[in-house]
Amino acid sequence: MKTQVAIIGSGPSGLMLGHLLRQAGLDAVILERQTEEHVLSRIRAGVLETVTTDILEDLDIADRMNTEGLPHDGFNLADGERLIRIDVKGLTDSHVMVYGQTEVTKDLIDAAPSRGLEIIWEAADVALHDVESDAPYVTYKKDGAEYRIDARFIAGCDGFHGPSRKAVPDAIGRPFEKVYPFGWLGILADVPPCNHELIYANHERGFALASMRSMSRSRYYIQVPLTEKVEDWPDDKLWDELCRRLPPEAAKNVARGPALEKSIAPLRSYVFEPMRHGSLFLAGDSAHIVPPTGAKGLNLAASDVRYLSRALISWFEKNDNDAVAAYSEQALARVWKSERFSWQLTMLMHRFPDDGPFDRRVQVAELDYIASSEAAQRTIAENYIGLPL
Structure with a gap:
């Protein structure tokens, strides 16, 4: 098989890139090692910046998001009993959209056949070859046979x-x-969620987050040591601890129910440079990981593929090598700014094992400053909705 762009991975970054290339009339094939059912079973975050919603709008794959998604004009930072609302809409004239990553993925997969975007599921042992040349290729195995895609x-x-x-x-x-x-x-x-907007809570017992997927499905998190195991946290124990850490105003509105899913996610910040080597480009989690504080993971993937799709389209349509050559530097500039914001919010809202009274007082002072400073709130709001491309 031959194609212009071989895409490895059917997460949101691979799917969005494939659709953007097909919209421009370019050939693209997506290889995915998992089944479609497995991909759609993965539970992920879902706070979408404008860069992500704009891509779905541009692709004309936004109808369900616009019908079922929840536009959010702000969010809250909490310290003890205090709620500090960040008026994102008022400070930036923009908002974010709460719409699950699984739903984004489903919409992109459902639209693929009619757009001529081929997805090869259960492609095992994917290997990349000759990526430093102008004629790279990918091999994979499926149903006991080996295949090759030249790109x-x-x-x-x-x-x-x-x-x-x-x-x-x-x-x-x-x-x-x-x-x-x-x-x-x-x-x-x-x-139902305990609050109509997200709450990031700093508490002496540790961080907590109140979020939602819809007005009838809630997603809550609490900070735990890496030594903890899910089986150590029956539902009632988790609900009790969550309510201890949320402000009383929110805790009293927490509706309890059986867990549809429970898991412990480790937190890390990770960046790989460069994001291009020869004819190979990296996008999304293959190049960077952010802690979930601030909801930047999916949105960084979207900005990557926006840059990359423009570069590839320009190369194929105009034989323009400058955009392709600039991709890594351009993408990394936005990646590092998002990494900085996620790191900063993580440091502000969590308790670290080595923290002493001084560290706690600094956190309180920072939250006091944010509560009283429109300039500080504007900086947070600008980063929360996503910096310009």
């Missing part, structure tokens, strides 16, 4: 554990990483 470019959208980043030689690639000494224990339940 002009390969886009690695296959997440942190995929093969794409590993195709960049150690002498070329450079990772930057910060691992946080705690995780988020999350519970998903079919209960």
Whole structure:
């Protein structure tokens, strides 16, 4: 098989890139090692910046998002009993959209056949070859046979554990990483949210987050040590701890219900440079990971593929190599700014094992400053909705 762009991975970054290329009349094929059912079963965050919603609008795949999604004009930081509302709409004249990543993925997959975007499911043992040349190719196995796809470019959208980043030689690639000494224990339940906007809570017992997927499905998190196990947290224990950490105003509105899903997610900040090597481009989690504080993961993937799609379209239509050459530097500039915001919010809202009274007082002072400063709130709001491309 031959194609212009071979895309590894059918997460949101790979799917959005494939659709953007097909919209421009370019050939693209997506390889995915999992089944479609497995991909659609993954529970992920869902606070969408304008860059992400604009892509779905431009692709004419936004109807369900606009019908079922929840526009949010602000969010809250909490410290004890105090709620500090960040008026995102008032400060930036924009808003975010609460719409689950699984729903975004489903919409993109459902639209693929009519757009001529081929997705090859259950492609095992994917390997990248000759990525430093002008004629790279990908091999994979399916149903006991081996196949080859020849392409002009390969886009690695296959997440942190995929093969794409590993195709960049150690002498070329450079990772930057910060691992946080705690995780988020999350519970998903079919209960109404305790507040109409997200609450990020700083509490002496640890961080908590109140969020939602819809007005009838809630997603809550609490900070736990990495030594904790999900089985140590029966539903009642988790609900009790959550209510201790949320402000009383929100805690009294927490509706309890059986968990649809519980898991512990470790937190890390990770960036891999460069995001291009020869004919291979990295996008999304294959190149960077952000802690979930601030909801930047999916949105960074969207900005990556916006940059990358423009560069590839320009190359094929105008033989313009400048945009392709600039992709890594351009994408990384936005990645690092988003990493900074997620790191800053993580440091502000969590309790660290080595924190002493001084560290706690600094957090309180910072939250006091944010509460009293429109300039500080504007800075947070601008970063929360996503910096300009």
